[in-house]
Amino acid sequence: MSDMKPTLPISIVALLVVAFLQVPVLVVVLTSFSETSYLTIPPQGWTLKWFAEVLSDPVYLRAIWNSVILAVSSTLLSLVLGVAAAYALFRKAIPGSEAITALLMAPLIVPSVVIGVAMLQYVTLVGLRGSFLVLIVAHVVITVPYILRSALASLSGLDVSVEEAARVLGADGFTAFRLVTLPLIKPGLVAGALFAFVTSMENVPVTIFLASARQTTLPILIFSSVEMGVNPGVAAISTLLIIATVIVLLLAERWAGFHKFV
Amino acid sequence: MSNLSLRNIVKRYGKTEVVRNASFQIAEGEFVSLLGPSGCGKTTILRMVAGLLEPTEGQIMIGEREVTRLPPNKRNIGLVFQSYALFPHMTVFENVAFGLRRKGESGKPLEERVNAALEMVRLGGYGARFPRQLSGGQQQRVSMARAIAPRPSILLFDEPLSNLDAKLRDEMQIELKRLQQELRITTLFVTHDQAEALSLSDRVGVMHGGVIQQLDRPEEIYHRPANAFVASFIGKPNRLQGRIEAGTVALGAGLALRPERLDLPEGSAAEVFLRQEAIRVLRAPEPGALAGTVALRAFSGPQVQLVVRLAHGAEIVVEVPSAEDTASLAPGEAVYLAIRPRDIIVLPQGAAS
Numbered sequence: 001m002s003d004m005k006p007t008l009p010i011s012i013v014a015l016l017v018v019a020f021l022q023v024p025v026l027v028v029v030l031t032s033f034s035e036t037s038y039l040t041i042p043p044q045g046w047t048l049k050w051f052a053e054v055l056s057d058p059v060y061l062r063a064i065w066n067s068v069i070l071a072v073s074s075t076l077l078s079l080v081l082g083v084a085a086a087y088a089l090f091r092k093a094i095p096g097s098e099a100i101t102a103l104l105m106a107p108l109i110v111p112s113v114v115i116g117v118a119m120l121q122y123v124t125l126v127g128l129r130g131s132f133l134v135l136i137v138a139h140v141v142i143t144v145p146y147i148l149r150s151a152l153a154s155l156s157g158l159d160v161s162v163e164e165a166a167r168v169l170g171a172d173g174f175t176a177f178r179l180v181t182l183p184l185i186k187p188g189l190v191a192g193a194l195f196a197f198v199t200s201m202e203n204v205p206v207t208i209f210l211a212s213a214r215q216t217t218l219p220i221l222i223f224s225s226v227e228m229g230v231n232p233g234v235a236a237i238s239t240l241l242i243i244a245t246v247i248v249l250l251l252a253e254r255w256a257g258f259h260k261f262v
Numbered sequence: 263m264s265n266l267s268l269r270n271i272v273k274r275y276g277k278t279e280v281v282r283n284a285s286f287q288i289a290e291g292e293f294v295s296l297l298g299p300s301g302c303g304k305t306t307i308l309r310m311v312a313g314l315l316e317p318t319e320g321q322i323m324i325g326e327r328e329v330t331r332l333p334p335n336k337r338n339i340g341l342v343f344q345s346y347a348l349f350p351h352m353t354v355f356e357n358v359a360f361g362l363r364r365k366g367e368s369g370k371p372l373e374e375r376v377n378a379a380l381e382m383v384r385l386g387g388y389g390a391r392f393p394r395q396l397s398g399g400q401q402q403r404v405s406m407a408r409a410i411a412p413r414p415s416i417l418l419f420d421e422p423l424s425n426l427d428a429k430l431r432d433e434m435q436i437e438l439k440r441l442q443q444e445l446r447i448t449t450l451f452v453t454h455d456q457a458e459a460l461s462l463s464d465r466v467g468v469m470h471g472g473v474i475q476q477l478d479r480p481e482e483i484y485h486r487p488a489n490a491f492v493a494s495f496i497g498k499p500n501r502l503q504g505r506i507e508a509g510t511v512a513l514g515a516g517l518a519l520r521p522e523r524l525d526l527p528e529g530s531a532a533e534v535f536l537r538q539e540a541i542r543v544l545r546a547p548e549p550g551a552l553a554g555t556v557a558l559r560a561f562s563g564p565q566v567q568l569v570v571r572l573a574h575g576a577e578i579v580v581e582v583p584s585a586e587d588t589a590s591l592a593p594g595e596a597v598y599l600a601i602r603p604r605d606i607i608v609l610p611q612g613a614a615s
Contacts, residue, residue: 165348180349
């Protein structure tokens, strides 16, 4: 059954669904090239001035910078913490390990707004409100589940005796992990890190409660710009985001066989 | 190279005792197998020797050094896994070099020793390949080369041949024997395959329920099992009930067996173990032979199996080579079973099994 080719009507329906879902993306990309100062389809004339405008606007540049720093640092921190947690939860006999896993995975299920509000109250209470570090911690909370999930999946697909072999051959615990286990779970970790990065990069509901004016991130900026009325500048920055995402995905695919983990 | 000794080793998980008070010694260069059904504790012992598990009680010594609580990397041990456990992201060369590099070897000497180890398992020239490009048998040979390359003081095998198909297993068994004789390295081999254990080992320890039932030379294990478990686990034995009467084991209905040795008191209940392969099938009676009739016949190529019903009702399974005249015996025909006195294994009834 599985190698049967879909019938023609099904293929047509599937293509239409894909097209329908991708139309907004196409619209955004096309309008970002329009010469008019309002969004229009088809675009009137062709210009790159909106890209130039966005990329020379210090507000946008600041937001891009904030977002990148935030996403990179929270992803790296999540990698370290998530992999360590997954290793301990999977390999060691830890009492209550299922409860701990559920707790760490909870941000996937709990609405982000709730996390945002909760974090805000908490940091206000401990007097850390407005610190960029708080923003990083918050993003670690919401990105750790992606790392944990892919690390657990990778570890469970790994023969435990491979690491034991390294231990018996004279490697201490950390060396065995570094030389054997880590390279073998790397593809899964790349996939998880990518999800974590994108999650941090696009997050609005948690960030909006915690970011001060100077800490505005790109999605927050886009969000508030749209409130003032959509202009092709927003479309241009969105187009840049789409291109960046595609490039990152292609690199991940080449480097780690990303499709196997999605 | 050094000897290995276990002293009163106990391993408990909660209240379950997986290994109960195991004590034995493997002399320098000796090859000892632990043989037993799955769950008997043999792999647990091996993993404790390797340092992958910590014993609940007892001591493990390698030579003069106590290693009971040392981590695996401080024990200088070679271990060959059932699953090969090769590093899939490294070439064959790097797999074999792994242990040597941990000892700080590099450059030319490292290269020479890796290649020597690969030569030894007849995989010279395979260094640049990755494990996934090799067959199962080749992968297991790489894993042996990897284990012996750093010159461990003890070599451990955890069911190394059970993932291979039957034909390859026979080849690898010979390979293993050759390797062990060349290296004369102290070896502990764990398996559930008795033919493997008997043919490879200097001594075999038969395990059951966390206890080493008997640790002895293969011939002793086979011909003089210490108890009913060993007798029924090794070979394909028939088990009969009897009573000691006048230096014989009386089976009932006038049938009796006269074993070479009989240590049981007169009148006590006994169990007799007769190996299928130790029974000769005759068409004509002979002094001491048991009379019976063929109840069933099954042809399996080189062998014919006959189920013979004895005069007192018990059934015995015997194996006859297909080339023998008696292989053509049909159900219903009269038959006589002759057993050499030394092949009659008599044990007290009701003893631990």
